[in-house]
Amino acid sequence: MKTQSKYIFTVLSILACSFLGCKKDFLNQSPESSLTNVNFWKTESDLKQGVTGAYSSLRGMGTFSFWLFGEMRSDNTTFQYNAPQRGQENREQVDQFIANSANTLLQDFWRDSYTSIFRCNDVLDHVGAIPMSDAGKAQAIGEVKFLRAFHYFNLVRQFGGVPLRLDVTKAPGDAPSKGRATVEAVYTQIIEDLNEAATNLPEVSAYAAADKGRVSKGSANALLGEVYMTQKKFGDALTALRKVTGYSLMPTYASIFLTSNKNNVESVFEIQYYSTAGTNLSSNFMYQFAPFNSGTAVTQDPGTNLSFTSGWNTPTTDLIASYEAGDVRKDVSLAEGFTGSTGFVAVPYIKKYNQGFVQPGQTNVNFPVIRYADVMLMIAECLNEQGFVPNGEAFNLLNEIRRRGGIPAKTFGNPVPALNVASQDAFREAVYQERKVELAFENHRWFDLVRTGKAVEVMNAHGQREIAKAPAQYPSGAYMLTLNKILLQIPQREVILDNLPQNPQ
Incomplete structure (x- = not known):
């Protein structure tokens, strides 16, 4: 009963968060801090803030979880081994396919995905009662249905069948899920959401300049195509x-x-992303992707010291060798090293998002x-x-x-x-x-x-090449991918509190 109470509190806390992070304008204002269910969801402005709140979860996931689980698990990138500063093994474990259910980064990915889903559901629960045009309501529904589908698409590809939460949790008894839905059921919901989003959303050309960046009919159809x-x-x-x-x-x-x-x-x-004083809307990709020992040579930012949060998503020799001679995309996308005080240091890094900083430690790169x-x-x-x-x-x-x-x-x-x-x-x-x-x-x-169907073959071969460079740096079992390990483990906290069956390993 005690663990159940903790779970209910967590779910209701996430619901409360759905009112935070809502912005007066599209994704470029600070969160409101005094909104409650009593004085919210009354006007068209409230609905627009709610929709923007649903977008806001993307920002934090974009600066970490998306690339950690979508790129670093592949043969495109790895990490710069940081011998002086250990303590980030949970990130390394994801790259090496040895992350287990206790890895906190899996929990973060799961929680943040469902936080955004809760925010989408909140909008859908209240949009019908808002006095505004039918066209405005349809667009709001389209936007959050796209976002909900996007998060479920990420979840089902990473974890397999996951709980389908499609309604707002209004009472403690609603907090536990109905268990893991089948993969087929999750995909059915994703497709349903994207078809409705494609119907309701405007074409990209219909958006005014201030609303550029919102999802459009094209966004929904593109994601639907990838789903199929x-x-x-x-x-x-x-x-x-x-x-x-x-x-x-x-x-x-x-x-x-x-x-x-x-x-x-x-x-x-x-x-x-935006870099505006007094807000938390900025990106920081170039700092995370710069070699941790590069000083200011890569970022050109004398006001920001690099540490264990740098040296991630490092281009691999596999990827570097994949570019054909004369391919201009290579120099735009990556560098094979940097020039420091002692000369050239052959540690690759991503250049694609290295577009300068606006304030120390902050960029506005999308x-x-x-x-x-x-x-x-x-x-x-x-x-x-x-x-x-x-x-x-x-x-x-x-x-x-x-x-x-x-x-x-x-x-x-x-x-x-x-x-x-x-x-x-x-x-x-x-x-x-x-x-x-x-x-x-x-x-x-x-x-x-x-x-x-290439993951096991490609990643095991890639892993052996990585291990051969410095065998002592890799723990036992690293880069031994099997079909079972393609899916991430369900976070142990969810297994216990929501009584979810675990993925086999």
Whole structure:
């Protein structure tokens, strides 16, 4: 009974948090601190703040959990071993596939995902009673249904079947879940939410400048396409992806990530960050991804010291070797080292989000979740899965992205062996390779490895190469991935308090 009471208190505390983090304007104001269920949910302004509160959970997860579990579990990145400052083994365990249910980072990921889901449910519970236009209500519903689907999509891919919480917890008896839903049931809900979101949301072009960054009809259809691809329903995926219109590639790869180009024509969905005095809305990617021993050489910020919170999401030699000669995306995305007081230090780091700081320790760099380049590559993959067409539309989409990267086209019958794509299977590999470098450090690689059935083979081979560099740094069992270990362990706290069955290991 005591543990049950603690669980109820935690759930109700999360509900209370749904009123915090709501902003007067879209994601650029400080949280309100005096809102309660008594004086809230009465006006159109309240509803808009509630919707913004649902977005706000993305910010914290974007600066940590998303890249930790979406990129560092892949062969694209690892970490810089910090011998002088141990104590961050919980992060290392995620990278090495030895994180167990007691790892606090799994609990953080789980809790933050459900916090956002609770906020979405709160909006859905109250939107009907708000005096405002039907169009305004429909948009609000579309936004939070997209966000709820996004979080459930992350959860089901990382944990398998998870509790489906679709209603607001109003009484202590509502706090425990109904247990883990099946994977199929979670996907059914995700698809239902995204279809409704696609129906209710406006096109990206309909948003005023002040509202750029909100999810749109294109965002919902792009995510729906990825959901269907994960289920290997390529025909359904293609139908959804064809509806992603109003976007185009930026003229150069480097221009995508500039802070002056936030929410650009290629952006389908990105997490919004701002560096404003007195708020907690900023990003800090370049500090976390800089080598911990680089001083100010990487960040150029004399007011911020680097420590154990730096040296993460480090590009691997596997990824560095994946770029073709002349690919301009390599220099935009990463550096193979930095020049310090003693000369060049060969510790790679991510450059893609290194766009300078606004205040010491704070940047306003957004994080791309879905870009149109991603959509184009998904369409190319779907077309190929429906039938290989030599030099057809799928080739055109692939090569448009390659040309922007400064590398030659891959074609059927190309006299250069490395550029010749002679079969359906060869085209699959070409798309997988292109996704690896085009979308590097954007949290796609791990999910791509899993959905294509390559995770175990690729990650075990990658792990052996990493261990060979410094065997003494790796604990027993590191990088020994099995099919069971593809899913994360359910956090032990949830297993106990919500009586959830654990994933096998």
